[in-house]
Amino acid sequence: MDDSTVGAFEDFVRTRSTALLRVAFLLTGDARLAEDLLQDVLSRMYVRWRKINGQPEAYARRALTNRVISHWRWRRRRPEAPLPAAFDHAAPEEPAQALTDAALLAALRALPKRQRAAVVLRYVQDLPEREVAELLHCSVGTVKSNASRGLTRLREVLADHTDTDRSPPSGGTAPRPELVVTLNGADS
Amino acid sequence: MSIDGDTATVVDRLNHLADRVTPPPDLLGGARRRARHRRHRRQVITAGVALLALVGGGVAVQARPWAGRADHVAPTAARTARSLLDQPTRGDLAGSPGYLAQVGTAWLAALPANRPKGSTATNRQDLRGKPHVVWAGNTPSGAAAIVVQEFDVPRLDVPAGATVPTDMFGPHLAIGYLGPGRNGAPTVLDSTQAPFTQPALFGFFLGAQRSTLVLLDPDAPVNYSLGFRYRQDGTVDRGWRVATPRDGATVLTVPGGTDQRAIVAVLADTPSPSEFSERPGEFVLANHADASTLPSINGGHTYSRLEWNQSQWALPDRTAAEKAWHLTLAPNPTSEQVRALWNKATGGRYTDPYTDGAAFSQWFAVGVTPDGHRFVVGDRQLGHQPSQLYGAWQDAHGGLSTLYGGPVTPGAALPVRLRLPGGQGWVVAAKGAQLSWHGTGGTAWTDAGTDAALLPTAATQVRVTVNGHSTDVTLAS
Numbered sequence: 001m002d003d004s005t006v007g008a009f010e011d012f013v014r015t016r017s018t019a020l021l022r023v024a025f026l027l028t029g030d031a032r033l034a035e036d037l038l039q040d041v042l043s044r045m046y047v048r049w050r051k052i053n054g055q056p057e058a059y060a061r062r063a064l065t066n067r068v069i070s071h072w073r074w075r076r077r078r079p080e081a082p083l084p085a086a087f088d089h090a091a092p093e094e095p096a097q098a099l100t101d102a103a104l105l106a107a108l109r110a111l112p113k114r115q116r117a118a119v120v121l122r123y124v125q126d127l128p129e130r131e132v133a134e135l136l137h138c139s140v141g142t143v144k145s146n147a148s149r150g151l152t153r154l155r156e157v158l159a160d161h162t163d164t165d166r167s168p169p170s171g172g173t174a175p176r177p178e179l180v181v182t183l184n185g186a187d188s
Numbered sequence: 189m190s191i192d193g194d195t196a197t198v199v200d201r202l203n204h205l206a207d208r209v210t211p212p213p214d215l216l217g218g219a220r221r222r223a224r225h226r227r228h229r230r231q232v233i234t235a236g237v238a239l240l241a242l243v244g245g246g247v248a249v250q251a252r253p254w255a256g257r258a259d260h261v262a263p264t265a266a267r268t269a270r271s272l273l274d275q276p277t278r279g280d281l282a283g284s285p286g287y288l289a290q291v292g293t294a295w296l297a298a299l300p301a302n303r304p305k306g307s308t309a310t311n312r313q314d315l316r317g318k319p320h321v322v323w324a325g326n327t328p329s330g331a332a333a334i335v336v337q338e339f340d341v342p343r344l345d346v347p348a349g350a351t352v353p354t355d356m357f358g359p360h361l362a363i364g365y366l367g368p369g370r371n372g373a374p375t376v377l378d379s380t381q382a383p384f385t386q387p388a389l390f391g392f393f394l395g396a397q398r399s400t401l402v403l404l405d406p407d408a409p410v411n412y413s414l415g416f417r418y419r420q421d422g423t424v425d426r427g428w429r430v431a432t433p434r435d436g437a438t439v440l441t442v443p444g445g446t447d448q449r450a451i452v453a454v455l456a457d458t459p460s461p462s463e464f465s466e467r468p469g470e471f472v473l474a475n476h477a478d479a480s481t482l483p484s485i486n487g488g489h490t491y492s493r494l495e496w497n498q499s500q501w502a503l504p505d506r507t508a509a510e511k512a513w514h515l516t517l518a519p520n521p522t523s524e525q526v527r528a529l530w531n532k533a534t535g536g537r538y539t540d541p542y543t544d545g546a547a548f549s550q551w552f553a554v555g556v557t558p559d560g561h562r563f564v565v566g567d568r569q570l571g572h573q574p575s576q577l578y579g580a581w582q583d584a585h586g587g588l589s590t591l592y593g594g595p596v597t598p599g600a601a602l603p604v605r606l607r608l609p610g611g612q613g614w615v616v617a618a619k620g621a622q623l624s625w626h627g628t629g630g631t632a633w634t635d636a637g638t639d640a641a642l643l644p645t646a647a648t649q650v651r652v653t654v655n656g657h658s659t660d661v662t663l664a665s
Contacts, residue, residue, distance in 0.1 A: 043222030
């Protein structure tokens with residue numbers, strides 16, 4: 001690569017890696033794994049940067065989604081040792097807020113993978129259903145149903161914990177979710 | 189897409205969760221390292237082209253890992269990957285059939301039985317023949333081995349419009365690197381693949397702290413470097429050493445505190461690569477420690493580059509600077525042109541083509557001095573060492589030389605202080621600061637504007653004022 005090509009790649013990484021990493025994080029529920037998969041995708045893009053014309057972000061998003069899906073398939077065959085928790089750079093939160101986040105993250109991770117992917121790609125990434133269907137190698141109807149079910153589950157969790165957060169601290173005996181957020185072993 | 193309020197709330201909360209994740213500082217460097225591993229499987233680009241571009245002012249060629257050889261030397265014909273299948277086992281454990289059998293068993297057991305869909309990852313389904321241990325020996329970190337086996341890379345669908353190397357698919361060599369596991373038995377630490385025709389340049393780290401490096405002997409001279417340092421003039425010194433293999437491999441002990449990401453081994457006759465080009469003749473080093481595997485070793489990286497995003501200051505004033513640039517560059521010095529000149533001055537001996545994580549300057553102070561020199565000042569971080577301050581210095585005839593200002597400290601009151609040659613003054617910069625100066629014996633402060641300034645050589649102190657708080661900085665005499 002010449003300097004200008006390298007510069008363009010660097011600019012792309014500098015300006016878009018945060019957004020891409022966040023997509024990977026929501027798809028995997030694991031910050032370290034998301035970093036790893038994104039780095040892998042970027043390394044592939046680096047090698048073939050000159051051949052990626054036009055819209056590198058679209059290419060990266062597609063490649064990243066495919067990489068995540070490949071990882072899911074791989075893990076079915078070869079479970080990995082869990083990595084350490086990786087939310088260490090999280091900003092401190094109000095306890096109630098952290099509680100909601102922890103519950104939402106746990107619920108996101110507990111979703112079937114295709115539901116999770118459909119929610120993230122359709123609603124967070126705002127991709128058209130047709131594109132999500134292509135990425136996930138399924139029909140538009142499947143995308144709709146997966147996204148709907150996943151979203152419904154997340155709504156329920158959010159509603160439950162929003163209500164819980166509003167209740168007085170001493171008002172009930174119902175067990176609360178752990179505040180400790182661990183991000184490993186999401187895929188089972 | 190129109191979404192209802194509940195959905196928007198969920199999406200907002202998901203975005204909030206994701207907002208707490210930020211890329212690691214080494215993301216770019218890590219991607220480049222992986223790209224190198226990936227390129228290992230591609231056809232070797234013939235050396236002899238893309239040699240180091242000499243810096244405009246006639247700066248000498250970069251220090252090279254080989255000595256006394258002309259430029260444009262093709263790499264020595266090292267042993268090819270394919271030939272390893274026929275090579276007898278070497279190493280002091282070559283005569284231990286029990287250990288060799290354990291290596292073969294561990295190698296196969298570590299691989300998935302079937303081809304992962306859509307992947308060319310090594311798997312038992314696509315292996316051919318039998319595992320062959322090419323080297324097995326005792327090291328300071330325990331018994332180690334390198335096992336190889338023919339691997340038929342399955343042909344994948346290639347995206348429309350994409351081109352792939354001719355040797356992307358088909359016969360390859362799968363290479364497994366083994367060291368002692370928790371119970372002391374041989375365990376696969378990492379694996380790579382290489383086309384048959386590529387040189388057999390394989391090495392790997394092992395040990396709890398990755399303190400042992402094994403380089404398979406390619407039957408050709410090999411040099412290695414444990415890292416680089418900056419000389420007083422800002423040039424980079426790799427401190428190349430000659431590898432001395434014994435019985436099939438060179439076993440090195442990596443000193444504690446070494447940044448393993450900076451370790452390089454190359455065929456001794458390989459021409460120095462131009463920056464960012466392919467690097468034929470370089471070993472692929474597997475299982476090195478990175479921030480995700482062993483943060484205690486290599487996790488200390490932070491960006492020390494000055495994050496003065498997209499800043500460009502014309503000194504001493506815009507009109508004069510633009511007029512000066514008009515002479516040799518374009519009507520207005522665009523960022524690309526400024527960057528190109530600065531890159532030219534800071535290439536060659538001033539950079540390290542074996543470092544993947546180069547973080548280039550996000551700002552430039554450009555201008556013209558009273559005697560007509562043009563300058564571009566910026567900083568650059570190589571790998572995980574502190575960012576360094578450099579200047580391009582160009583005379584009226586286009587002659588270019590390089591100025592070096594040492595490491596920068598982003599948190600300092602005045603991070604940029606570079607003395608220009610010939611009594612042409614100082615370039616100083618502190619983004620967002622109000623700058624003023626005075627000389628020896630003077631007490632009155634002379635305003636020098638904001639962000640950056642070209643100060644006369646008589647300046648001895650700079651006052652840096654940010655949000656009403658002032659710090660006085662003494663310029664070195």
